[in-house]
Amino acid sequence: MKKKQIKKNFLILLSIIILIIELFPIAIIIINGFKKDIDIWSANPFSFRPSLDSYKKIFQRKDILLGIKNSLIVSTLSTTISLLVGAMASYAIARFRFRYRKVLSYSFLISRMIPQISLAIPLFMMFRSLGLTDTLTALIFAHMSFNIPYVIWVLLPFFSGVPIEYEEAALVDGCDKRKIFWKIFLPLVGPGLVVAGVFTFMMSWNEFLYALVLTSTQAKTAPVVINGFMGQYAPQWGQLAAAGTLMLIPIFIITLTFQKYLIEGLSGGIKG
Amino acid sequence: MVIKRKGTGEKSPVLYFILPALILVGVVLIYPILYAVGISFFNWPLVDETSRGFIGISNYIRIFQDKEFWHALLLQLGFIFIAIPLELIIGFFVAILLNREFKGVKWIRSLLLLPVFVLPVLSGLTWRLMLQPEYGAISFILTKLGLPQTAWLAKPGSAYAFVIIQDIWRMWPFMFMFLYSGLINIPTSLLEAADLDGARFWNKTLKIIVPLLRPTITTALLLRLIDALRIFSEVFVMTEGGPGNATTLLSLYIYKQAFRYFNIGYASAMGVILIIISLIIAILLVRRNIDID
Numbered sequence: 001m002k003k004k005q006i007k008k009n010f011l012i013l014l015s016i017i018i019l020i021i022e023l024f025p026i027a028i029i030i031i032n033g034f035k036k037d038i039d040i041w042s043a044n045p046f047s048f049r050p051s052l053d054s055y056k057k058i059f060q061r062k063d064i065l066l067g068i069k070n071s072l073i074v075s076t077l078s079t080t081i082s083l084l085v086g087a088m089a090s091y092a093i094a095r096f097r098f099r100y101r102k103v104l105s106y107s108f109l110i111s112r113m114i115p116q117i118s119l120a121i122p123l124f125m126m127f128r129s130l131g132l133t134d135t136l137t138a139l140i141f142a143h144m145s146f147n148i149p150y151v152i153w154v155l156l157p158f159f160s161g162v163p164i165e166y167e168e169a170a171l172v173d174g175c176d177k178r179k180i181f182w183k184i185f186l187p188l189v190g191p192g193l194v195v196a197g198v199f200t201f202m203m204s205w206n207e208f209l210y211a212l213v214l215t216s217t218q219a220k221t222a223p224v225v226i227n228g229f230m231g232q233y234a235p236q237w238g239q240l241a242a243a244g245t246l247m248l249i250p251i252f253i254i255t256l257t258f259q260k261y262l263i264e265g266l267s268g269g270i271k272g
Numbered sequence: 273m274v275i276k277r278k279g280t281g282e283k284s285p286v287l288y289f290i291l292p293a294l295i296l297v298g299v300v301l302i303y304p305i306l307y308a309v310g311i312s313f314f315n316w317p318l319v320d321e322t323s324r325g326f327i328g329i330s331n332y333i334r335i336f337q338d339k340e341f342w343h344a345l346l347l348q349l350g351f352i353f354i355a356i357p358l359e360l361i362i363g364f365f366v367a368i369l370l371n372r373e374f375k376g377v378k379w380i381r382s383l384l385l386l387p388v389f390v391l392p393v394l395s396g397l398t399w400r401l402m403l404q405p406e407y408g409a410i411s412f413i414l415t416k417l418g419l420p421q422t423a424w425l426a427k428p429g430s431a432y433a434f435v436i437i438q439d440i441w442r443m444w445p446f447m448f449m450f451l452y453s454g455l456i457n458i459p460t461s462l463l464e465a466a467d468l469d470g471a472r473f474w475n476k477t478l479k480i481i482v483p484l485l486r487p488t489i490t491t492a493l494l495l496r497l498i499d500a501l502r503i504f505s506e507v508f509v510m511t512e513g514g515p516g517n518a519t520t521l522l523s524l525y526i527y528k529q530a531f532r533y534f535n536i537g538y539a540s541a542m543g544v545i546l547i548i549i550s551l552i553i554a555i556l557l558v559r560r561n562i563d564i565d
Contacts, residue, residue: 018366018384019383026390041407046409089289091289110558115547116504117526117530118547121308122303122311125307126303141300176285206393223505255385
């Protein structure tokens with residue numbers, strides 16, 4: 001009996017050690033946000049004199065505030081549009097039988113797996129010829145390339161899960177399919193919309209490569225601005241960490257609120 | 273796609289629902305892919321676009337003769353074959369470890385997932401900070417362990433190693449999450465005896481758990497493979513592909529060719545090759561796992 005207890009405690013201790021190692025880099029970000037640059041450059045990384053210096057500095061900087069604003073706009077708009085058109089398409093795939101249905105849905109799924117760098121080049125050329133480089137419009141559209149297919153697939157099981165009787169009843173009442181979708185279906189798959197929306201938002205929020213290629217000054221998103229803190233001469237670690245911590249807040253809220261859906265969210269319709 | 277219904281003359285609403293997504297995806301995905309294939313047959317220097325011209329498959333031939341491309345491909349393969357198996361092994365054992373109830377285990381399970389969702393840029397920059405020779409936390413610990421003070425990211429070997437370590441740190445919880453979700457579907461009676469004691473544990477693990485989890489493992493591996501193949505942001509901010517080209521993985525090399533040397537045509541040709549490789553893996557994944565009916 002005693003041996004069992006010892007083993008159990010050992011396993012708990014092991015779990016805690018693994019967690020500490022795993023969270024260590026995240027703790028480094030958060031702690032360094034509350035340090036002065038000069039303290040970060042001083043020898044011991046584990047000494048800590050708390051200061052709000054770096055936070056004061058970033059709130060006086062136009063670039064990071066603009067970056068966070070841009071990130072918010074791009075993530076929100078791209079998510080909204082993708083949810084709308086994605087939900088419509090997902091409903092059609094789940095509820096109608098039509099030619100090319102399978103080919104179409106698989107193409108949507110596979111398209112999410114296309115390497116970003118391969119798309120970044122033609123997108124850059126396209127937006128350049130349209131005069132849309134360094135605009136939020138370009139970024140919002142670029143993000144749809146991974147967001148729309150994602151939404152379609154995350155929503156499929158939700159739409160398929162709605163009992164057919166709902167539709168039949170509505171059809172008897174003389175509603176047409178369009179009305180049924182907007183009035184009945186969308187509210188029914190509300191939870192699915194929330195999951196899809198949250199993850200779409202997060203993918204846009206974290207996105208770096210398109211922002212790097214398609215923006216230069218006005219439309220920079222926060223990740224690009226933060227990377228710029230590395231600077232030419234001395235990296236401004238304190239401000240970088242403070243801005244990074246701000247960017248992490250929505251991530252923390254989402255991952256801890258939506259624990260149940262993380263797997264679905266990450267695999268985007270692909271089940272093990 | 274439009275089917276007339278008998279008698280009513282009403283068009284089927286399929287198009288109404290599909291078309292918006294189709295148009296947008298066509299504009300931001302299908303057209304760009306075709307465009308990329310198109311420019312891959314051109315010599316297209318961005319610095320002097322008047323000199324651009326059709327050169328057939330010369331760019332593709334050039335890829336095969338490009339030592340730097342092969343170097344990038346080799347680094348990419350090394351990255352994939354070191355990082356992913358380790359992520360799988362760690363994820364697997366932690367899934368078994370945490371498939372038990374004790375106070376706070378739920379918190380541990382969900383907090384472990386945070387690194388997966390941390391912004392790739394922030395992850396790369398944090399590792400860069402931790403590896404600074406004079407004041408980085410990891411350098412500090414390694415020095416305390418008796419290693420000489422080293423600029424870890426300035427040496428080709430250790431820079432490459434830490435790029436891989438960074439990915440393992442970020443992504444083994446992804447494997448853990450996937451495998452754990454498979455594990456909780458296995459009846460406890462089968463797992464009961466598979467506790468952590470020596471020979472019996474290994475026997476059980478290999479004979480019962482691994483075969484039962486095989487489909488889950490394969491799916492997780494393919495998903496990771498597709499992601500690892502296109503990794504860019506974390507590495508770009510951590511090392512910028514350096515020192516030299518020691519961490520210039522495929523996406524970074526394509527980026528350099530396109531946006532540093534402005535060889536849009538050549539970079540596109542490499543981009544197309546990368547699309548083809550990804551699609552092959554993606555089709556494998558989809559054929560295994562998905563049936564929408």
